[in-house]
Amino acid sequence: MDYTIYYKKKYENSEIDSVIEELNFDFFISAYNESERITKVFNKINSLNKHWIILPEYRFSEVEVSHLDDKVFNYTDFSSTDDEGEIILDYFTKNQELFCSEKIGIDITGFLRPHLVYLIRLLKAKNILKVDFIYSEPVNYKKKEDTLFSEDYYEIREVKGCLNSHNPETTNDLLILGSGYDYQMISKIAKFKADTKKVQILGFPPLQADMFQENILKAYQAEEDVSSGQFSLDSEDIILAPANDPFVTAQLISEFVIQEKKKNKLTNIYLCPLSTKAHTLGMTLYFINECIDEPVSIIFPFSKKYSRETSEGISRIWIYKVEL
Amino acid sequence: MINPFNITKAVDYSDEELNKFWVDFPIEKGFKGIIKPTSEMPMIILGSKGSGKTHIMKHFSFSMQFIRWKEKIKQGILEDGYFGVYLRCSGLNGFKFSGRGESEEIWQDIFSYYLELWLSQLLLNNLIKLIETTDVKINEHLVTLEILDLFDAQGLPNNIKSLTHLSKYLNDLQKEIDYSINNRAFTNKRISEDVKILVSAGKLIFGIPEVLSKQVEMFKEIKFLYLLDEYENFSPNQQKYFNTLIRERKNPTCFKIGARRYGIRTYETLSAGEEIKIGSEFEEFDLDDIFREQSKIYTEFITNICIKRLENSDIQISSSELSNKFLKSDDEAFLKELLNKERKHIKLLSSKLSKIVDKSILIRIISNLTFKQDVFLERINILLFYREWNKKRNLLEASEEIKLSCIEFFKHGKHEGKHYNVIDKHKRDIIDTLYRENSHKIPTYAGFENLIKISNGIPRHFLITMKHIFRWNEFYDVNIFDVKNDIKISVDSQLNALSDTTNWFIEDSRHPGKDGNKIKECIFRLCDYLRELRFSDIPPECSISTISIQTKVLPKEISNILDFLEQYSYLIKLDTGRRDKNKNSRNVSFQINGLLASEWELSISRRGIVDLNFLEIKDIFYPDSEDIYKKFIFSTKSKYNAPFGFEKRTISLFD
Numbered sequence: 001m002d003y004t005i006y007y008k009k010k011y012e013n014s015e016i017d018s019v020i021e022e023l024n025f026d027f028f029i030s031a032y033n034e035s036e037r038i039t040k041v042f043n044k045i046n047s048l049n050k051h052w053i054i055l056p057e058y059r060f061s062e063v064e065v066s067h068l069d070d071k072v073f074n075y076t077d078f079s080s081t082d083d084e085g086e087i088i089l090d091y092f093t094k095n096q097e098l099f100c101s102e103k104i105g106i107d108i109t110g111f112l113r114p115h116l117v118y119l120i121r122l123l124k125a126k127n128i129l130k131v132d133f134i135y136s137e138p139v140n141y142k143k144k145e146d147t148l149f150s151e152d153y154y155e156i157r158e159v160k161g162c163l164n165s166h167n168p169e170t171t172n173d174l175l176i177l178g179s180g181y182d183y184q185m186i187s188k189i190a191k192f193k194a195d196t197k198k199v200q201i202l203g204f205p206p207l208q209a210d211m212f213q214e215n216i217l218k219a220y221q222a223e224e225d226v227s228s229g230q231f232s233l234d235s236e237d238i239i240l241a242p243a244n245d246p247f248v249t250a251q252l253i254s255e256f257v258i259q260e261k262k263k264n265k266l267t268n269i270y271l272c273p274l275s276t277k278a279h280t281l282g283m284t285l286y287f288i289n290e291c292i293d294e295p296v297s298i299i300f301p302f303s304k305k306y307s308r309e310t311s312e313g314i315s316r317i318w319i320y321k322v323e324l
Numbered sequence: 325m326i327n328p329f330n331i332t333k334a335v336d337y338s339d340e341e342l343n344k345f346w347v348d349f350p351i352e353k354g355f356k357g358i359i360k361p362t363s364e365m366p367m368i369i370l371g372s373k374g375s376g377k378t379h380i381m382k383h384f385s386f387s388m389q390f391i392r393w394k395e396k397i398k399q400g401i402l403e404d405g406y407f408g409v410y411l412r413c414s415g416l417n418g419f420k421f422s423g424r425g426e427s428e429e430i431w432q433d434i435f436s437y438y439l440e441l442w443l444s445q446l447l448l449n450n451l452i453k454l455i456e457t458t459d460v461k462i463n464e465h466l467v468t469l470e471i472l473d474l475f476d477a478q479g480l481p482n483n484i485k486s487l488t489h490l491s492k493y494l495n496d497l498q499k500e501i502d503y504s505i506n507n508r509a510f511t512n513k514r515i516s517e518d519v520k521i522l523v524s525a526g527k528l529i530f531g532i533p534e535v536l537s538k539q540v541e542m543f544k545e546i547k548f549l550y551l552l553d554e555y556e557n558f559s560p561n562q563q564k565y566f567n568t569l570i571r572e573r574k575n576p577t578c579f580k581i582g583a584r585r586y587g588i589r590t591y592e593t594l595s596a597g598e599e600i601k602i603g604s605e606f607e608e609f610d611l612d613d614i615f616r617e618q619s620k621i622y623t624e625f626i627t628n629i630c631i632k633r634l635e636n637s638d639i640q641i642s643s644s645e646l647s648n649k650f651l652k653s654d655d656e657a658f659l660k661e662l663l664n665k666e667r668k669h670i671k672l673l674s675s676k677l678s679k680i681v682d683k684s685i686l687i688r689i690i691s692n693l694t695f696k697q698d699v700f701l702e703r704i705n706i707l708l709f710y711r712e713w714n715k716k717r718n719l720l721e722a723s724e725e726i727k728l729s730c731i732e733f734f735k736h737g738k739h740e741g742k743h744y745n746v747i748d749k750h751k752r753d754i755i756d757t758l759y760r761e762n763s764h765k766i767p768t769y770a771g772f773e774n775l776i777k778i779s780n781g782i783p784r785h786f787l788i789t790m791k792h793i794f795r796w797n798e799f800y801d802v803n804i805f806d807v808k809n810d811i812k813i814s815v816d817s818q819l820n821a822l823s824d825t826t827n828w829f830i831e832d833s834r835h836p837g838k839d840g841n842k843i844k845e846c847i848f849r850l851c852d853y854l855r856e857l858r859f860s861d862i863p864p865e866c867s868i869s870t871i872s873i874q875t876k877v878l879p880k881e882i883s884n885i886l887d888f889l890e891q892y893s894y895l896i897k898l899d900t901g902r903r904d905k906n907k908n909s910r911n912v913s914f915q916i917n918g919l920l921a922s923e924w925e926l927s928i929s930r931r932g933i934v935d936l937n938f939l940e941i942k943d944i945f946y947p948d949s950e951d952i953y954k955k956f957i958f959s960t961k962s963k964y965n966a967p968f969g970f971e972k973r974t975i976s977l978f979d
Contacts, residue, residue: 083423085509118509125510153835157419161509165502168445168495170415171339171387187832195335195412224332224788224828268415297417 001289003250003282007321010244013314020044023132023319026101031055032065032072033110037136037314041107042070045134049098053091055112057306083302084114085160092122099128107134108277114159114300117273117284121161124288124324133320135278137207137244138311152304153185156192162287162298166268170195173268174260176239176253177201177226178275178283183218185301189272190225193299196270198226199256201283203243203276208315211243241279246320249282254290269296281320288324325803328637329791332784334379342382343391344636347628349614350621355380358609359580362405362547366570366579368555368588371611372893373832374784377582380611381551384580385410386450390457398458398542406549406578409447413557416442421562424508428561430516432594434501436525436565441498443550444528448491451536455487460542462487467539474531477522497522525565530574537576549578556587567600568593585610586891615781616896626776626786633790639805646772649804651812653767655755662699668761669706670694676966677719685720692723695730703754704746705730710861714968749866752927757859760925769822769922770815777928778822778918780896785919788828792821819922826919833892846885847894849944849953851916851924856957857934858926860964865932869921870898872911872933873941882945886914893917898930911935 011019019041028047030038032054042050050070054060056078065074073094075087092099108116123131175196179186180203190198200219206212219226227237239256241249253271260266271287273280287298331337337345348354359367361384371377382388385408393400401407421435422428454460464486471490472480484490504518533548558566570579571593591599600606615622627643634641641649670690677686693709695702705726712722726742733743746754752768759766769778779786796817797804804813834840850871858868875883889895895914913933915921921928936944943956962969 089509089512122510155419158417158506161506163417163420163502163506165499166415166417168411168415168442168498169449170412173415184834192414194333195414221831224832 001254003247003254003285003289006247006323008245008247009319011317011319013316016040016044016314016317019317019319020046023105024103025105025132026103027051027098028105028107029053030107031110031112031115032060032068033058034308035110035138035311037138037311038107038110040314041109041134041136041317045105045107047105049101051095051098053087053115055087055115055306057112057304058308059305060308083160084112084118088115088119088122092119092126099123099126102130103132104128104130105132105134107136108281109134109136111277112306113273113277113280114302116277116280117159117287117298117300118161120281120284120324121159121288125161129324131322131324133246133281133322135244135281135318135320137315137318139313139315140208140210140311153188153301154304156189156299156301159298159300164291164293164295164297166295166297169267172264172266173197173270174199174257174266175270175272176256176283178273178279179215179219179222179226180275180279181214181218182274183221185274185303186219186222187225188301189274189299190222192301193270194225196268197237197260199237199239200226201239201241201249201253201275201279203279204240205242207243207276241282243276244278244316244318246278246280246282246285249279250286250289253283253286257290267295269294271296271298272300273298274301278318278320281322285322285324325798326637327791327794327798328633328639329787329794332374332787332791334376334382337379339382339387339391342379343388345629345632346379346383347625347632350624350628351618355383358614359384361408361549361580362578364547364573364575364578366573366581366606368581368583368606368608369611370583370585370587370608372585372782374782375611375615376783377611378553381553381580381582382410384408384549385551386453390453395457397454398460401454401546402542405545406547407450407543408549408551409443409450410551410553411443411446413552413554416557418558418562420502420505422559424505424515425512426515432561432565433521434515434519435562437519437521437523438498438501439565440523440525440528441494441501444532445491445494445498447532447548448487448494452487452491460540462540467535470535470539471528471532474527474535475523476527477520480522526569526572529569530572530577533577534574543576547576547578549580551580551582553582554587555581555583556589558589560589560592563589564592564594567591568595571595571600571605584891585612586887612781612893615783619777622781623773623776626779626783627772629783629787630790634805637805641805649813650770650772650775650818651815652771652774653815658759658764659699659755662758662762663696665762667694667699667702669703669758672761673706673709673966680967681719689719689723692720692727695734698734699758700754701730701734701743703758704743704750707746707750707754707862708742710966713966714862749931750863752929753858753863753866753868756925756927760859765816765819766925767815767819769928770818774928775818775822778922780893780918782893785825785829789818789821789825792824793817795824796820822919822922826923829917829919833894843885843888843894846945847889847920849947851920851926853944853957853960854916854926854934855924856960857964860961861966862964862968863932864964865934867927867929867931868934869926869928870913870915870930870933872913872935874938875912877938878941879946882941885945890914894920 023046025047027049028045029051030042032052052068052070052072054065054072054074054076056076060076065072073091078087173196175193175198177186177189177198177200179200202215202219204212206215227235239252241252257269271283273283287296334342351357359380369377389400389404389408390397421431455462468484468487468490472484481493484493501519504515507513508515536543555563573579593600602608627646630646631641631643674686674690677689693705695705708726709723713719729742733741738744756766756768775789776786793813797813802811804811830844834844854868857863890897894917896917898913898915915930916926918928943953947953
């Protein structure tokens with residue numbers, strides 16, 4: 001499968017008005033977060049129906065979201081046992097008709113990774129095949145490489161709907177990690193699937209020039225668990241994929257796995273998206289296109305809380321046109 | 325040159341490499357004598373992370389038997405007396421058997437069925453490999469029929485005639501369960517409606533070995549050894565199920581369970597919650613205890629691991645040569661160097677004394693305590709003087725007595741008297757204090773045997789230190805194992821490596837999130853506190869790094885913290901606690917992990933024990949605020965450092 005044939009387009013921040021002119025959706029969804037790159041896009045975009053989804057992990061109070069004008073699906077008070085599957089499935093069931101719209105736009109910027117992965121997996125399962133994904137890049141993260149994204153880690157499990165049947169043989173298992181700044185989570189996952197060959201996807205070119213350095217600083221902190229203390233950019237087990245390109249990401253994962261299979265029969269594969277949302281989208285596209293009947297799963301370290309606003313500004317906006 | 329110590333985890337090795345790097349425990353019968361693979365008694369093998377459990381357990385698996393015996397595998401199995409089936413519990417993805425709208429009972433049934441299918445596939449796949457590569461004769465059709473007969477369900481497919489087909493059939497049944505579980509996320513359809521349990525718990529796990537034992541000549545006397553590694557990955561309910569299998573074990577099946585020290589979540593079984601009984605239903609041993617209690621054998625074991633690693637990098641070295649490679653601290657040279665330098669301890673004492681005595685007295689006291697010929701004895705004078713000060717003695721008189729004692733000891737070196745007593749107990753502390761007072765890194769931790777001691781019975785800690793030593797020398801472009809040159813490993817590179825390993829250890833053992841930070845702060849506070857004591861004017865104990873706690877009175881929050889610190893080897897629980905002098909109850913003693921001790925300049929020996937009372941424990945492990953801890957440290961400093969909390973007073977010549 002060639003993912004690079006998918007259409008993508010970027011707009012600089014100054015062109016945001018032209019984005020609005022070019023894009024007309026019947027149905028537009030975004031996950032609310034106070035970041036400018038999320039609210040600005042939502043407010044300006046042109047769509048017949050616009051929905052905010054408010055995810056419980058951001059812990060917004062009623063007052064904090066009372067100003068939102070458009071239709072709001074507030075899942076803040078969902079029970080703690082309700083996971084991404086319950087929330088997104090509930091949202092989907094309530095809006096099934098809108099999902100039949102011709103032009104669907106989903107802003108992935110504010111979505112938490114598991115919710116995003118499950119949503120895409122669900123759309124595939126429900127045969128909703130054409131979606132435009134929107135991703136806005138930040139100018140920078142607030143505290144550089146020390147930006148805190150997740151708090152109160154509690155478990156590692158599969159992203160709902162992404163747990164396939166695995167081989168009892170585990171002699172040649174592979175863990176493909178989208179490695180972002182959250183090195184503690186990267187270590188956690190690497191320890192959880194210790195008996196795997198670990199491959200890291202790093203964002204290169206990065207969203208901003210300094211972000212690659214920041215990313216590397218963090219990758220070093222997890223090196224003992226991920227690369228037996230031998231982190232090296234020259235390693236065959238590093239995939240450098242553009243931080244804002246899901247299609248190249250999917251393509252590189254696909255090619256890497258093909259190469260690995262040529263060397264030796266792979267027993268199981270685990271994917272874990274911990275880098276940019278564009279990488280997450282790419283990893284999910286690879287999963288739904290090539291892994292549904294394979295011993296491949298997407299796993300994730302879940303936290304009870306996520307920082308609401310970790311970035312500043314909008315540097316550019318991407319549109320990814322996807323056929324699932 | 326590739327760092328011979330690069331790989332520090334068994335999981336990063338292939339089976340071939342695991343075999344190549346295998347080092348047995350240097351006791352009679354080695355690890356086989358400990359694990360007893362043919363023993364019918366189930367065994368739980370505990371050990372800290374990095375203790376080598378996986379390497380040991382894998383050693384007894386079929387894949388390793390196959391590598392060891394190669395084409396003679398059939399004879400090998402007969403000689404070994406067992407056929408190993410290795411399962412890494414994390415591979416099962418046990419997290420999937422919970423929630424999703426199903427009751428715990430339903431999950432228990434599904435999990436037990438799933439485990440039957442999973443373990444049976446592993447056993448059958450090993451068997452298929454054995455048949456494919458040897459002349460073992462098995463009537464596959466008959467064996468398959470007998471195995472299918474173990475199923476409770478009727479109407480199973482009748483075209484399964486070989487072990488390969490049977491394994492595939494079990495895999496299909498497993499896939500059906502997986503599909504139902506995953507599909508729940510899209511349909512909300514109950515999993516229990518989909519999954520049909522075709523075989524009762526234990527029927528295949530015990531039944532297949534029974535069938536093979538009955539039907540295959542070579543297996544008549546062979547034990548089928550299920551090795552379950554990383555048992556901590558099973559939830560309490562899943563362990564409860566497997567504990568039931570341990571209780572109901574049938575020949576020729578044996579179990580060996582590997583788990584981290586905190587990994588056994590329950591000993592309960594499904595039989596009305598009864599616990600499996602140690603001694604009669606299973607035996608348990610802790611690798612850490614074995615390694616820690618037999619320190620000489622552990623040292624030999626680690627030395628052998630080192631030699632093996634180096635051999636595989638084409639470096640031949642004997643154990644004595646290896647030990648000699650590591651430079652140790654040269655205390656004599658250091659003390660000699662201090663002779664011509666400003667005496668920091670005298671300067672500090674003068675400054676403290678100047679606040680309470682007249683200048684003329686100060687001069688006489690300092691003159692009495694100064695001993696130019698020997699800095700070490702002079703430092704002992706200072707310690708003895710501080711002790712007298714704390715006893716509120718006449719300081720001038722005290723200094724005169726110390727002076728006489730010092731001269732006496734210097735001249736005759738008798739094994740008695742004040743100076744001898746200090747040397748007997750505090751020699752290392754005094755030297756380390758001198759290093760510290762003179763802004764030197766404390767080099768005491770360097771030396772091959774010390775590095776082994778610092779690893780506290782956890783081989784991975786030693787290996788990571790070696791890896792960093794190698795890295796530091798690479799950085800300085802020094803080939804430490806160059807056979808042509810007798811290059812030694814410098815104290816500095818050993819200390820740097822220890823520091824790197826400690827940083828890794830702290831990060832590695834930390835739980836992410838706030839709880840992890842809390843625990844980290846607790847151990848940091850304890851280490852800070854002990855360091856304050858060790859380098860105070862009158863240390864309450866010698867060689868400080870061990871604490872004693874009366875655990876009975878502790879609130880749950882603190883007990884949990886202590887448990888966590890012990891389970892993750894931040895604290896090493898000592899075998900023998902000591903009796904509380906006043907309450908006649910036994911306390912529990914913990915030693916600070918060697919890596920942390922080296923980072924905090926604490927002792928790596930175990931001599932003096934610091935008793936912590938309830939209030940001290942609370943202020944360290946569970947202070948109401950950071951300010952309370954700071955106040956506690958301030959009062960500790962005041963108590964153990966001159967002027968010992970006394971009010972300012974000025975002593976004149978005529979007092």
